[in-house]
Amino acid sequence: MEFSYEVKDSYAEVKADGRLNMVSAPKLREFVTDVIAGGSNRIVVNLENTAFMDSSGLGALIGCLKAARQAGGDLRIAAVQPQVNMVLKLTSMDKVLTAYPTAEEAFSND
């Protein structure tokens, strides 16, 4: 899995490309923690190229959400693909991790 980020006007966009599984989940958490430590507490995780997520990956996203909120911000997800959407719905975490069609829309109404 490959991570990248870009600081936009009102948020930081994190891209996580590949499989978000037990191997990459701790790396996502570390990556987002570093982005938050760099001064961005409004995070959008763009899942456009995240073809797969398991419960470890979901746990990492929840950990990142908590870290963003502890820093006074929030974390939202965007461009969720079918397998990730399925895992979010089956675990009822779609109510906790708010999904937006695109990264641009995630904080557009705040």
Added chain:
Amino acid sequence: MTEVLAARSFRGPAAEAAIEAVHNDLDSLWLDVPFVNDMDQMTFTTAVIESASNIVQHAEPAGDREVELGVETTVQPALLQARVSAYYAKPPYGPMDASTPADDAESGRGLALIEALVTTVTFERQDGTNTWVLSRSSSQEQPSP
């Protein structure tokens, strides 16, 4: 005798690299059986990876040998089945029932997820090997003879 349309088999040390190898095996398996619909492929892959990850994360060696992960996947007419095994492992410790963790919990959703994804999950322990058998009834259309 049950007809096996396609199969994959993996065995190796129960380590992180095994998870990617098993996932690659599954991706290649689906190329052999394109008549298995996308939903069945997606759900079954997720269940197998969850189960294999559970072994890599939690299985403890019973003796001096390191725990090995085994994953045997078969596609039969209208049935997807995987035998996910922990070799040389202690019996599983702790609850084997699916739990519903709090919304902000960062772990503990794996078993419930597996149960939601497949039709049946059974557990066997034989000769020091723990095996979870995952089965999913598939709505696949049979290929023409």
